[in-house]
Amino acid sequence: MKILLIEDEPGLVSVILRGLTTAGMEVSVAADGKMGLEMAQTHNFDVIILDIMLPGMNGIQVCKEIRKQDDAVAILMLTALSSTENIVTGLNSGADDYLAKPFKFAELEARIRTLARRSRVASTPKSFISIADLEVDTVSKTAKRNNKSIALTATEYNLLEYFVKNQNMVLSRIQILENVWDIDFNMGTNVVDVYVNYLRKKIDNGYDVKLIHTVFGMGYIFKEETADETSN
Numbered sequence: 505m506k507i508l509l510i511e512d513e514p515g516l517v518s519v520i521l522r523g524l525t526t527a528g529m530e531v532s533v534a535a536d537g538k539m540g541l542e543m544a545q546t547h548n549f550d551v552i553i554l555d556i557m558l559p560g561m562n563g564i565q566v567c568k569e570i571r572k573q574d575d576a577v578a579i580l581m582l583t584a585l586s587s588t589e590n591i592v593t594g595l596n597s598g599a600d601d602y603l604a605k606p607f608k609f610a611e612l613e614a615r616i617r618t619l620a621r622r623s624r625v626a627s628t629p630k631s632f633i634s635i636a637d638l639e640v641d642t643v644s645k646t647a648k649r650n651n652k653s654i655a656l657t658a659t660e661y662n663l664l665e666y667f668v669k670n671q672n673m674v675l676s677r678i679q680i681l682e683n684v685w686d687i688d689f690n691m692g693t694n695v696v697d698v699y700v701n702y703l704r705k706k707i708d709n710g711y712d713v714k715l716i717h718t719v720f721g722m723g724y725i726f727k728e729e730t731a732d733e734t735s736n
């Protein structure tokens with residue numbers, strides 16, 4: 505686990521550095537706000553431990569600047585100012601948690617591990633893509649509409665996944681060939697139209713809200729639209 509410690513008290517830095525290193529963590533240290541911000545913006549860390557009272561740039565300012573670039577990294581704010589107002593200010597600046605000084609090292613380590621677990625879960629890409637009542641699972645390579653499983657061939661699934669990942673965009677037949685069949689030129693084949701029709705029968709037939717639409721002269725668009733809207 506990679507930790508960035510932004511703290512200007514040498515004694516506290518020494519204690520935290522020794523404890524976290526012993527616990528198997530990789531720790532980088534910045535002694536002021538500006539240096540800490542630069543390190544946070546140029547390197548990847550799992551958790552940032554950030555003191556509020558820092559020279560050059562205070563922790564609140566540093567936290568706000570980090571959040572402009574990175575929503576995922578976990579930030580634990582250290583503060584000697586443990587009033588509710590100061591804690592709320594820290595959390596509102598983008599911190600995930602706070603720890604009031606003085607603190608026990610065991611509590612600091614526990615907070616760090618909890619934040620790191622949350623951060624990993626939050627940064628895990630979602631496997632489900634939804635539109636209307638259609639849900640595609642990109643991990644299991646399956647699809648459901650209105651909670652009913654749809655039996656798809658491998659090619660039909662690949663076409664559907666390409667559509668849902670590019671919903672509301674007009675896709676030409678050449679784009680579809682390149683991304684679903686890995687063909688980078690038009691062979692004069694109507695394979696795209698054939699498979700779009702296969703897919704339509706499986707995901708649109710019987711539903712008032714249609715998802716696959718023909719854009720004449722251009723290709724196809726995958727979007728939520730009722731039959732009435734389509735006819736207008």
